[in-house]
Amino acid sequence: MTTIQDVARKAHVGVATVSRVLNESGYVKAETRERILDAIRELNYTPNAVARNLYHRKTGIVALIVPEISHPYFAEFIDAAEAVLYGCGYQCMICNTKREQNYEAYYLDLLKQQRVDGIITGVHTLDIEQYRQIDRPIVALDRQLGSHIPCVAVNHEEGGRMAAEALIRSGCRKVLQVTGQSHVSTPSNRRHEVFEQVIRESGGECINYLSKWNRFSYSYHREAALEIAENYPDIDGFFSTDVITAAVLHAMKEKGRRCPEDFSAVAYDGTFVSRLPYPELTTIVQPISELAETCVDLLMKQIRGDVLSETNIRLNVIYRQGATTA
Amino acid sequence: MTTIQDVARKAHVGVATVSRVLNESGYVKAETRERILDAIRELNYTPNAVARNLYHRKTGIVALIVPEISHPYFAEFIDAAEAVLYGCGYQCMICNTKREQNYEAYYLDLLKQQRVDGIITGVHTLDIEQYRQIDRPIVALDRQLGSHIPCVAVNHEEGGRMAAEALIRSGCRKVLQVTGQSHVSTPSNRRHEVFEQVIRESGGECINYLSKWNRFSYSYHREAALEIAENYPDIDGFFSTDVITAAVLHAMKEKGRRCPEDFSAVAYDGTFVSRLPYPELTTIVQPISELAETCVDLLMKQIRGDVLSETNIRLNVIYRQGATTA
DNA sequence: TTCGTGTATGGAACCCATCCCATAAAATGA
DNA sequence: TCATTTTATGGGATGGGTTCCATACACGAA
Numbered sequence: 001m002t003t004i005q006d007v008a009r010k011a012h013v014g015v016a017t018v019s020r021v022l023n024e025s026g027y028v029k030a031e032t033r034e035r036i037l038d039a040i041r042e043l044n045y046t047p048n049a050v051a052r053n054l055y056h057r058k059t060g061i062v063a064l065i066v067p068e069i070s071h072p073y074f075a076e077f078i079d080a081a082e083a084v085l086y087g088c089g090y091q092c093m094i095c096n097t098k099r100e101q102n103y104e105a106y107y108l109d110l111l112k113q114q115r116v117d118g119i120i121t122g123v124h125t126l127d128i129e130q131y132r133q134i135d136r137p138i139v140a141l142d143r144q145l146g147s148h149i150p151c152v153a154v155n156h157e158e159g160g161r162m163a164a165e166a167l168i169r170s171g172c173r174k175v176l177q178v179t180g181q182s183h184v185s186t187p188s189n190r191r192h193e194v195f196e197q198v199i200r201e202s203g204g205e206c207i208n209y210l211s212k213w214n215r216f217s218y219s220y221h222r223e224a225a226l227e228i229a230e231n232y233p234d235i236d237g238f239f240s241t242d243v244i245t246a247a248v249l250h251a252m253k254e255k256g257r258r259c260p261e262d263f264s265a266v267a268y269d270g271t272f273v274s275r276l277p278y279p280e281l282t283t284i285v286q287p288i289s290e291l292a293e294t295c296v297d298l299l300m301k302q303i304r305g306d307v308l309s310e311t312n313i314r315l316n317v318i319y320r321q322g323a324t325t326a
Numbered sequence: 327m328t329t330i331q332d333v334a335r336k337a338h339v340g341v342a343t344v345s346r347v348l349n350e351s352g353y354v355k356a357e358t359r360e361r362i363l364d365a366i367r368e369l370n371y372t373p374n375a376v377a378r379n380l381y382h383r384k385t386g387i388v389a390l391i392v393p394e395i396s397h398p399y400f401a402e403f404i405d406a407a408e409a410v411l412y413g414c415g416y417q418c419m420i421c422n423t424k425r426e427q428n429y430e431a432y433y434l435d436l437l438k439q440q441r442v443d444g445i446i447t448g449v450h451t452l453d454i455e456q457y458r459q460i461d462r463p464i465v466a467l468d469r470q471l472g473s474h475i476p477c478v479a480v481n482h483e484e485g486g487r488m489a490a491e492a493l494i495r496s497g498c499r500k501v502l503q504v505t506g507q508s509h510v511s512t513p514s515n516r517r518h519e520v521f522e523q524v525i526r527e528s529g530g531e532c533i534n535y536l537s538k539w540n541r542f543s544y545s546y547h548r549e550a551a552l553e554i555a556e557n558y559p560d561i562d563g564f565f566s567t568d569v570i571t572a573a574v575l576h577a578m579k580e581k582g583r584r585c586p587e588d589f590s591a592v593a594y595d596g597t598f599v600s601r602l603p604y605p606e607l608t609t610i611v612q613p614i615s616e617l618a619e620t621c622v623d624l625l626m627k628q629i630r631g632d633v634l635s636e637t638n639i640r641l642n643v644i645y646r647q648g649a650t651t652a
Numbered sequence: 653t654t655c656g657t658g659t660a661t662g663g664a665a666c667c668c669a670t671c672c673c674a675t676a677a678a679a680t681g682a
Numbered sequence: 683t684c685a686t687t688t689t690a691t692g693g694g695a696t697g698g699g700t701t702c703c704a705t706a707c708a709c710g711a712a
Contacts, residue, residue: 001383001440003668014692019670026671027689044459049439050385051668054376054697057327061419070405070598075396082395082422086429091436093387093419096408103412110417113375114327114698218598246602253604272396272544276572276602278579329698340662345700352701353659377698381667440668659708670696679688 002043010039065095065121068216072271080292101125111136118299137302139295150298150311153187159284159317160191163239163266164198170264170326172237176207225251238265242273265324279323328369336365391421391447394542398597406618427451437462444625463628465621476624476637479513485610485643486517489565489592490524496590496652498563502533551577564591568599591650605649
């Protein structure tokens, strides 16, 4: 690989002058500049980014930690975050934890090693304590990792309420919602509490189906859906994520239970998956792009060293009427 | 940040000795090692990865260039590739081109800047010439970028044939397939040629619907689907990707055309999306994990400096019977 | 006793940039 | 003409590691 030394030698100048040309800083005589640019062209020289990173003590890379890249919610989040980060001059490293906590610890280390300038994490298997030790830019998506780490999420209470009300409007009396493992309290778990409460208050019955699989790949969702259709064919209302709801609609149809004739359903997330099933899903839309923008914004502020005025941000969800509710 | 110097000072040794302990190489007296390890613990020292990268002239990062992260095919590919790369000790940087060719050029530069050790690209908007200039590890997914860059794809001819035959078996006489912009010849375009040929040979009519949008986001697919349902409600067979097929099934149903009663459909890719619609899609499955494994394998060989025996790899597709064909 | 050989350690070059600072010439002003 | 200021340039320290090589001691063999 050609280095700045090679360029300097070829142009008969010192490396400092070449550097000045490269960074367009300081004084360089027009004539000298041309000679250096020629040398750069001839040698097909490109500055080594790692050496620059070393000097500047930053890499221009942000890590996105997610439990599963191909889950539509995270895929759309990554898509959006990547676009915003690109606009800020940052590259984006993806880290798939697949629910293994050693992965998460490994990825957190990227920060200590100065391999990345910041982390946006949508994962929370580790102890909060392990995050507390790190005093570097981190933003959590939908995860409460302690007071010093900003958390960006939607207003899940509102989401849970909207979902419950949609089912109540559809006349549901016996509804089932799929809840996640809640050994760690996440903002997103709040929606299930509110959902249940609102359903109960309406006099309806609310079954909480605890997803055994704390996993995000579709095969698990599908199995859960089959189990639900098998064991609870008589529910008249259903609430879960887009993907699981789509899977349940499918499984129910196999059992001869049609939506919305025999039961209603409200989904959550508002990814493209909610538009795929027929009928289209009524869903509580999370503004994924805005979540990504907000996460990046908070991260950039930390990287710049700004003081964060707000560390607990809640965006609004949007109710999108499909055809799975009245 | 604490450096190896700080550790050396604290342990009263030279930096070389600390380095030896860190890398478990060379001779270090047990007693000295303990003293150094203590110092590392006390200072909470982590070696700076950028400095290491500079010396070793490698970063342990591979870039994945895709046109759209959240498209299920690419999302599942990234998911799989990330896992394999992790196993090889590599991190994974994602680059979304969104069909803008300046993005692709920008990302290719990451290689020249030595920011990444290799690139796996699923994108091909640039001239082959621009790839030819780069003599560093690159693997192309489903793209022919010139003889020196290995290309990994499935046997699309076989896929096109399987799809056509499935529709013929279902008795289709007037089928429509969605083809992409083919200003650049990609292996994947071959399936449409074979598909058309096989349909024609069976005496059927084959309409090639050229997707105006050379885009991968769902809103475009959906619009295309609505247009197809509007303009070609009388087709009895359909062939496209999972996502577009799902969208067309949806749009057709709105028009009162049911699948498989009124028309048959075969999809392509075999992502989780093929399992979401009801009825489940008959689809030609691309072995996405194997594609990813193969790409990574070829990339690692290049990084190691091995000579590639084969640079044009074709994996087999799998026919998966759903309920959209007989 | 002397000559390896294995063990143990640290100085310094190296990886490839950036940039401070010293130096000097040219341009400007008094 | 002399004193400043501006322009122009390069040496060398710096960022934080790795590793070659020189040095030195201990120990067994000749």
